[in-house]
Amino acid sequence: MHPLFAVQDNFHYNAAPLDFMHRKRLTILLTFCVSIAIAIAGDKPQLAPEIFAPGIISTDLDESCGCFSPDGQSFYFVRRGAYTTSPPISIICFSDFRGGKWSHPEIASFSGMYLDGSPYFSPDGRRLYFGSKRPAQSSPGGRDWNIWFVERTDTGWGEPKEIGGPINTPKNDTNPAVAADGTFYFASDRDSQPGYLHIYRARLTNGKYQLPEKLGTEINSGDAEINPYITPDQKILLFGSYRKDNLSGGGNHYDRADLYVSVNRDGHWMQARHLEHGINTTASEGNPTMSPDGKWFYFTSERSPFEIPMKEKLTTASWRDRQRAIENGVGNIYRISAEALELNR
Numbered sequence: 001m002h003p004l005f006a007v008q009d010n011f012h013y014n015a016a017p018l019d020f021m022h023r024k025r026l027t028i029l030l031t032f033c034v035s036i037a038i039a040i041a042g043d044k045p046q047l048a049p050e051i052f053a054p055g056i057i058s059t060d061l062d063e064s065c066g067c068f069s070p071d072g073q074s075f076y077f078v079r080r081g082a083y084t085t086s087p088p089i090s091i092i093c094f095s096d097f098r099g100g101k102w103s104h105p106e107i108a109s110f111s112g113m114y115l116d117g118s119p120y121f122s123p124d125g126r127r128l129y130f131g132s133k134r135p136a137q138s139s140p141g142g143r144d145w146n147i148w149f150v151e152r153t154d155t156g157w158g159e160p161k162e163i164g165g166p167i168n169t170p171k172n173d174t175n176p177a178v179a180a181d182g183t184f185y186f187a188s189d190r191d192s193q194p195g196y197l198h199i200y201r202a203r204l205t206n207g208k209y210q211l212p213e214k215l216g217t218e219i220n221s222g223d224a225e226i227n228p229y230i231t232p233d234q235k236i237l238l239f240g241s242y243r244k245d246n247l248s249g250g251g252n253h254y255d256r257a258d259l260y261v262s263v264n265r266d267g268h269w270m271q272a273r274h275l276e277h278g279i280n281t282t283a284s285e286g287n288p289t290m291s292p293d294g295k296w297f298y299f300t301s302e303r304s305p306f307e308i309p310m311k312e313k314l315t316t317a318s319w320r321d322r323q324r325a326i327e328n329g330v331g332n333i334y335r336i337s338a339e340a341l342e343l344n345r
Contacts, residue, residue, distance in 0.1 A: 047277045049334040052298060053102045054326055057095055062330035064300040065118050065227075065287045069125050072292040073097050076108065076119040076128065077333060087133060092116050110150045110160045118175045118287075123232050126152045129163070131174030138168050145174035147186060166211050167202055180232035184209060187226045199225045199239060218269040219262055226257060229288045236343065237262045237269065238297075240286035256284030259299055261341055277340040283329075296335045304329035 051058045052066070057077060065078040073096060080090040092111035095102045108119075114134040121128055129149045133139075136146040146168045150157040167173060167184060172195065175187040182204030187197040191214065198220040200212040214220060223243040230237055240257035258280040260272040279285065279299065287300040304327055314322075326332060 047337060047340045049278050049299075049301070049336045051326060052333045052335045053095070056102050056104060058326055058332040058334075060324050060326055060328055060330075063333055064331040066298050066300070066333045067119050067121055067289050068292050069121055070123060070292055071125065075102065076121075077105075078117050078119070079105075080331065087115050090115055090117050092119050092130060109157050118227070120176045120178060122178050123180045128157065129176035129178065131176065132160070134160075136162050136168065137164070138162075138170050144170065145172040147173055147176050149176075167209055172197060175227050177228045177230045179230050179234045181234075183230075183234060184212075185228040185230045185237070186212075187228065188212070196224050197226050199228050199237075216269065218271050224257075227286045227288060229290065231290070231294075235264050236341075237264070238288035238290075238341075239272075240288070241272070256302070257286045259285045259288055261343070263343060273345070275341065277336060279336060279340060287333075290338065291335075295338055297338050297341055298333060298335045300331050301334055302329055302331055303327060 053075075057063065057066075057075065062080040063077055064080065067076050068074070069076075074094055075097075076092060076094045078090050079093055081088055092108045093105040094108055095105045097103075111130075114132055116130055116132045116134075118131040119128055120130070127149050129147060131145050132148050133143070133145055134148070135141065136144075136148075138144070139146055147163045148160045149163060150160050152158075162168060163176075167186060169188070169190050171188060171190040173186060173188045173190070174197075177185040179185070184202040184204065186200055186202075188200050189195060189197045190200075192198065199215050201215060202209040202212040204210075219225065219237065219239070221241060221243045223241060225239055225241045227240040228237060229239065238259065238261050241260055242255065242257050259275045261275060262269045262272040264270070274280065279297075281301065281303045283301055283303040285299055285301045289298045290296065291298070305322055305325070306329060312318075322328060
């Protein structure tokens with residue numbers, strides 16, 4: 001029996017008339033305390049991922065690579081097409097927060113013709129960086145990833161421009177991330193085999209980017225690292241990695257990433273830590289970002305309800321319904337309280 005009901009039963013059957021009011025006050029007090037505790041617990045962010053803007057931003061299509069404008073009023077992300085086209089196409093979309101809800105996404109003015117990805121706002125919101133396989137000076141045929149940017153105008157965005165050297169090279173350079181002082185983080189395979197990216201950093205000095213440096217073994221492993229997100233003060237680095245030692249178990253193997261965090265203490269990066277609380281699964285996770293107020297952590301996941309063997313035999317209707325559901329095995333954007341990052345560990 002619940003303790004609250006036990007108190008009520010006790011005074012109802014056994015209380016003397018003189019202490020009835022005392023017991024009644026005690027019951028009211030306990031009821032009040034329980035109500036407050038429930039209310040407080042209900043207000044606490046739950047440490048379990050939830051789909052972000054279901055049916056609007058996260059749909060049965062393939063979404064990834066989300067980022068917020070600094071004021072939190074716009075959300076840019078990527079929708080990917082079929083991988084059977086060569087090269088495949090992915091588009092950068094945006095949604096605005098209006099009247100208490102997110103608007104239906106539209107394709108950004110600078111996207112829609114090439115393989116574009118990884119949008120990332122400058123801290124002042126005046127620039128939006130992104131990766132693209134469009135023709136570039138370092139890759140005229142558009143065969144490799146390069147980093148581009150657009151600048152705010154009075155009517156929207158200007159024409160895309162290459163960021164140029166020493167960040168862009170004839171190799172793959174993508175996944176831009178910018179700190180408040182202009183320090184530029186990105187992923188590149190310039191010193192490794194094609195497609196085997198690692199995270200680099202280029203400092204901005206007197207308006208010019210210095211030669212990029214590869215981050216140390218606290219961040220970069222013997223496997224590939226992608227999708228850096230850096231806080232404006234460069235105290236927290238979130239990223240994806242294909243390292244095999246920490247991939248969540250279960251399921252059949254396919255090339256996939258998990259998410260990691262490293263904290264900068266006294267100018268040194270701590271050993272990257274595999275994220276918990278249901279962030280990483282047997283599916284692929286990547287593209288980390290934070291809400292502008294730092295309260296929420298967002299990421300991409302390809303999780304789905306399909307596990308072999310299935311708990312129940314699929315029917316024609318259940319197969320169709322699961323394929324049309326939001327969580328159907330292609331990318332969606334999720335969020336979880338930033339408490340799940342456990343940054344004080």
